[in-house]
Amino acid sequence: MKMYFQNEKVCASCKYYETRRIINSSCIEVLEMMGRCSYKDGFFNMNTFNMSTCPSWKRL
Numbered sequence: 001m002k003m004y005f006q007n008e009k010v011c012a013s014c015k016y017y018e019t020r021r022i023i024n025s026s027c028i029e030v031l032e033m034m035g036r037c038s039y040k041d042g043f044f045n046m047n048t049f050n051m052s053t054c055p056s057w058k059r060l
């Protein structure tokens, strides 16, 4: 379990990341080590780590 800032450009805080996370006004708590990218121009359908990133990152 780890915390990330809303504007941190990593998968953990990306709109297209599928994982278990708790989102509040200032930060995001990710409950898993990995997640899945659901964006076709990102790493579509691949498992990525919370700290991974790509140019298609989008804020939640």
Ligand code: SF4
Binding pocket: 009, 010, 011, 014, 015, 016, 017, 018, 036, 037, 038, 039, 041, 042, 043, 044, 048, 052, 053, 054, 055, 056, 057, 058
């Ligand atoms: S690979 Fe890119 S688009 Fe996919 S979840 Fe991570 S930052 Fe978002």
